[in-house]
């Protein structure tokens with residue numbers, strides 16, 4: 160007799176929070192049938208165990224191995240549908256998370272998987288691109304460029320070969336939604352890449368996956384094998400190959416042109432643009448480089464129609480956004496919601512305020528190159544246009560909350576030192592500018608800088624913004640200058656008198 164079926168996430172974050180320990184403890188038990196699923200992304204509740212009930216799944220949170228008798232007896236579980244962190248979300252891309260086994264093709268199809276690909280195969284490449292145009296989807300990797308425009312350029316380019324590249328380098332501190340997709344719903348990424356390949360006429364794809372993601376890499380490789388065996392990786396006799404390539408371990412390799420250099424086996428150095436990758440990318444051929452989340456959004460658009468996608472969110476930012484809440488909030492985790500809620504609403508409704516009674520000092524949105532927001536600025540709507548107007552970025556949707564114990568000068572120095580370390584060195588403003596800026600911040604920390612050094616820091620920042628070759632140097636000054644603007648005393652009080 161098989162035991163009670165229990166669902167336990169296999170996601171790296173869940174495992175780090177204790178899910179793997181539970182799996183080890185219960186694996187040999189005859190009264191338990193353990194099913195390893197993706198994670199719901201409510202990481203503050205992990206390790207979380209679920210079981211079926213007539214009212215849907217019940218969950219037990221912060222579980223230890225000793226809780227098993229209680230779970231088997233059905234005592235104390237709460238219906239998943241009553242957890243506000245989850246029930247307040249609008250899940251489309253992450254709809255299967257916590258529900259399905261990542262490598263089950265049957266489960267993927269039962270959740271609506273492959274409907275988009277089937278629709279795409281019934282139409283022409285230009286019909287696919289038209290659907291994406293109607294959806295008004297903008298890239299989720301940071302630049303928010305309209306997806307259909309890139310596809311159109313690559314589709315109309317004449318070339319012997321074309322490529323599709325998923326950018327899975329996910330280097331922004333505090334972001335993990337790409338990893339969750341690759342570990343938790345890899346067929347969705349593969350389906351999105353296949354649809355893109357059909358639209359532009361590509362025969363090969365690569366997933367450039369962050370080296371620090373071994374579980375994602377293994378899961379993707381297994382998923383590609385399974386998709387191949389099931390016969391999905393060809394259309395009308397035309398094969399499409401997908402290969403997972405391990406990233407070079409450098410932040411700048413997430414920048415699309417440095418990524419292409421790295422894929423070609425060279426050092427990850429930024430290329431001057433134009434030409435853009437859609438015109439001349441991998442090995443000089445038209446290439447679509449897009450973020451994992453962008454590709455994972457495509458299947459639903461082809462399945463439900465571009466107009467459906469365009470009806471979600473705001474005028475300029477259609478669809479949903481995956482936010483990754485981290486730092487000193489009570490409830491960190493993954494949130495999928497339509498664009499438009501304010502930053503404060505997200506922090507209050509999903510984060511549930513600060514952890515351990517701490518006081519909020521600043522919020523950094525968009526990774527290590529993102530501007531800092533103070534409490535007074537939190538009423539900004541989460542959409543591309545409002546952030547652009549505020550001279551800020553949404554980036555890849557990472558939100559890191561800092562408390563009042565944070566030393567803003569040290570944070571600024573840390574972020575600038577990161578850029579100085581990670582600069583590819585191709586352009587002077589980034590290579591030298593980040594180093595000089597870090598030296599000024601070091602000097603302030605040592606009490607050896609003057610007011611003139613602060614002016615120089617601002618001037619240097621403006622020069623880097625205006626003249627760097629890519630977003631690494633171009634965005635590096637933003638967190639530092641916003642810290643200086645909002646917390647001037649923390650800098651000025653440490654100047655030489």
Ligand SMILES: Cc1cc2nc3c(=O)[nH]c(=O)nc-3n(C[C@H](O)[C@H](O)[C@H](O)COP(=O)(O)O)c2cc1C
Nearest residue numbers: 298299300326328329330413414415449450453630
């Ligand atoms: C320094 C730097 C690092 C980047 N890292 C990533 C990354 O890890 N993942 C990503 O998708 N885009 C990253 N980008 C953005 C890419 O250059 C590119 O805009 C993106 O892959 C395009 O995908 P999208 O059209 O889906 O937005 C980075 C950009 C810069 C300047």
